[in-house]
Amino acid sequence: MKKNLIAGEWLGAAEAAENRSPSDTSDLIGLYARGSVEDVDLAAEAARAAQPGWAATSPQQRADLLEAVAQALLARADEIGTLLAREEGKTLAEAKGETIRAAQVFRFFAGEAVRISGEAVSSVRPGVSVEVTREPVGVVGLITPWNFPIAIPAWKLAPALAYGNTVVMKPAELTPASAHVLAEILYDLGLPKGVFNLVMGRGSVVGDAMVKHPQIDAISFTGSVPVGRALAVEAARGMKKIQLEMGGKNPIVVLDDADLDVAVDACLNGAFFSTGQRCTASSRLIVQAGIHGVFVERLAAGAQALRVGDPLDPVTQIGPVVSESQLNSNLAYVEMACSEGAEVVGGERLKGATEGYFQRPALFLGANNDMRSSREEIFGPCASVIKVGDFEEALTVANDTEFGLSSGICTNNLKHAREFRRRSASGMVMVNLPTAGVDYHVPFGGRKGSSYGQREQGRYAAEFYTTVKTAYEFAG
Numbered sequence: 001m002k003k004n005l006i007a008g009e010w011l012g013a014a015e016a017a018e019n020r021s022p023s024d025t026s027d028l029i030g031l032y033a034r035g036s037v038e039d040v041d042l043a044a045e046a047a048r049a050a051q052p053g054w055a056a057t058s059p060q061q062r063a064d065l066l067e068a069v070a071q072a073l074l075a076r077a078d079e080i081g082t083l084l085a086r087e088e089g090k091t092l093a094e095a096k097g098e099t100i101r102a103a104q105v106f107r108f109f110a111g112e113a114v115r116i117s118g119e120a121v122s123s124v125r126p127g128v129s130v131e132v133t134r135e136p137v138g139v140v141g142l143i144t145p146w147n148f149p150i151a152i153p154a155w156k157l158a159p160a161l162a163y164g165n166t167v168v169m170k171p172a173e174l175t176p177a178s179a180h181v182l183a184e185i186l187y188d189l190g191l192p193k194g195v196f197n198l199v200m201g202r203g204s205v206v207g208d209a210m211v212k213h214p215q216i217d218a219i220s221f222t223g224s225v226p227v228g229r230a231l232a233v234e235a236a237r238g239m240k241k242i243q244l245e246m247g248g249k250n251p252i253v254v255l256d257d258a259d260l261d262v263a264v265d266a267c268l269n270g271a272f273f274s275t276g277q278r279c280t281a282s283s284r285l286i287v288q289a290g291i292h293g294v295f296v297e298r299l300a301a302g303a304q305a306l307r308v309g310d311p312l313d314p315v316t317q318i319g320p321v322v323s324e325s326q327l328n329s330n331l332a333y334v335e336m337a338c339s340e341g342a343e344v345v346g347g348e349r350l351k352g353a354t355e356g357y358f359q360r361p362a363l364f365l366g367a368n369n370d371m372r373s374s375r376e377e378i379f380g381p382c383a384s385v386i387k388v389g390d391f392e393e394a395l396t397v398a399n400d401t402e403f404g405l406s407s408g409i410c411t412n413n414l415k416h417a418r419e420f421r422r423r424s425a426s427g428m429v430m431v432n433l434p435t436a437g438v439d440y441h442v443p444f445g446g447r448k449g450s451s452y453g454q455r456e457q458g459r460y461a462a463e464f465y466t467t468v469k470t471a472y473e474f475a476g
């Protein structure tokens with residue numbers, strides 16, 4: 001059994017969860033400890049005890065540690081990428097890319113650790129000086145999803161450690177292996193005990209205990225809207241800081257003047273790569289009438305030509321869906337789109353060489369924005385195609401959603417590109433690019449029902465992982 005890392009020790013558990021590959025259910029990756037409420041207690045206490053010491057380390061020590069993690073991830077990118085592809089199902093190229101991205105995140109925050117700064121401000125009172133500084137929040141709880149099993153832990157953990165916090169982390173039970181490797185790397189690098197604690201297990205047990213724990217000061221969560229909302233209520237009860245990254249129903253507008261190749265590539269990539277299992281996936285393709293016919297023809301041909309299969313086979317472009325329940329949910333949305341009047345192309349379950357959860361990418365043609373299949377996040381390889389008359393209608397439809405994570409436009413018209421960037425009600429806007437696939441060093445997050453609290457990633461991560469102190473001094 002792979003064990004939890006709590007207070008610097010590897011601790012087993014009474015129960016273990018099987019980690020099986022979604023592309024081959026006979027491939028048992030391993031048994032992973034299923035932690036308990038008591039494990040959360042131990043981890044939170046250990047993190048609390050370790051926090052003052054960790055905050056007192058020099059920025060250079062923390063930077064060196066984060067840089068060493070980056071190097072370890074890079075040195076093992078092939079091995080970790082293969083493990084990640086096996087446990088989550090994204091292709092080997094995507095999984096290796098994600099591992100490298102995790103390393104880049106650690107390297108970025110190694111730099112940030114030595115750049116923590118404040119402000120000296122003139123007081124309005126004579127003889128008084130004012131200084132604004134940043135301090136760690138304390139103990140942070142990180143609850144991470146299955147769709148980016150190493151990058152999301154990395155972009156929560158690296159800033160947490162860089163700014164002097166200690167951590168209790170719970171990865172998704174579907175994909176604990178990548179997070180476990182991260183824990184092994186930190187352990188092998190000799191991180192002081194209690195600074196980083198890994199508690200694997202069920203969200204309803206471990207995650208729930210984390211958000212309720214009095215020794216955990218802040219929670220950073222990525223996952224579904226219902227769980228995120230429930231955590232926010234619980235965090236408010238305990239007066240904890242909280243940051244939520246949740247769903248999306250991200251639009252790409254394709255205008256008549258778009259470069260057809262660029263638009264088709266952006267939509268295929270945004271909608272279907274990583275099996276559509278990205279909160280930034282392009283799930284609503286909003287297409288102007290003049291280009292609609294030729295665009296749909298090219299898009300449908302492209303979607304049907306995508307090679308679905310074993311993520312470890314280098315020719316595969318689309319891996320399996322992550323789990324049977326997610327596949328069943330996707331298939332129900334395919335049926336729903338059909339019964340709502342859309343013309344469905346693809347979307348059926350595929351038989352692979354192995355027993356896995358393979359699904360052909362699905363397009364819901366002739367959809368409108370009122371259909372449930374166009375409004376609810378599916379989180380699979382499914383995209384609605386919605387025809388519109390002009391730019392204004394496209395923008396209105398794009399913004400007509402309870403979400404607001406990422407949005408995109410394909411156009412060669414500078415005025416429309418600029419207008420879209422200005423008036424899109426989303427946290428991230430892409431021009432001639434897929435809505436998914438973001439840089440690691442700039443803020444990530446959305447508006448409306450997609451996100452809550454401060455932004456993740458880049459320098460903006462400091463807003464969540466630090467707290468500001470304003471000090472006044474009278475020099476006499």
Ligand SMILES: NC(=O)C1=CN([C@@H]2O[C@H](COP(=O)(O)OP(=O)(O)OC[C@H]3O[C@@H](n4cnc5c(N)ncnc54)[C@H](OP(=O)(O)O)[C@@H]3O)[C@@H](O)[C@H]2O)C=CC1
Pocket residue numbers: 143144145146147170171172173174201202203204205206207208211222223224225227228231245246247278279326377378379
């Ligand atoms: N924004 C995003 O990137 C993601 C969005 N999603 C959306 O969520 C849907 C369902 O996916 P799912 O994995 O079930 O998402 P969840 O929100 O259930 O899971 C995300 C994380 O939260 C944990 N969790 C679950 N329940 C609780 C709880 N009561 N208290 C604290 N933590 C909890 C999970 O643990 P565990 O899984 O171990 O039980 C996991 O670590 C997807 O179809 C998709 O729409 C999913 C993943 C990522």
Ligand SMILES: O=C(O)CCC(=O)C(=O)O
Pocket residue numbers: 147148222277278279280435436437438
């Ligand atoms: O699009 C990306 O690069 C990141 C997506 C993401 O963070 C997510 O799906 O949770």
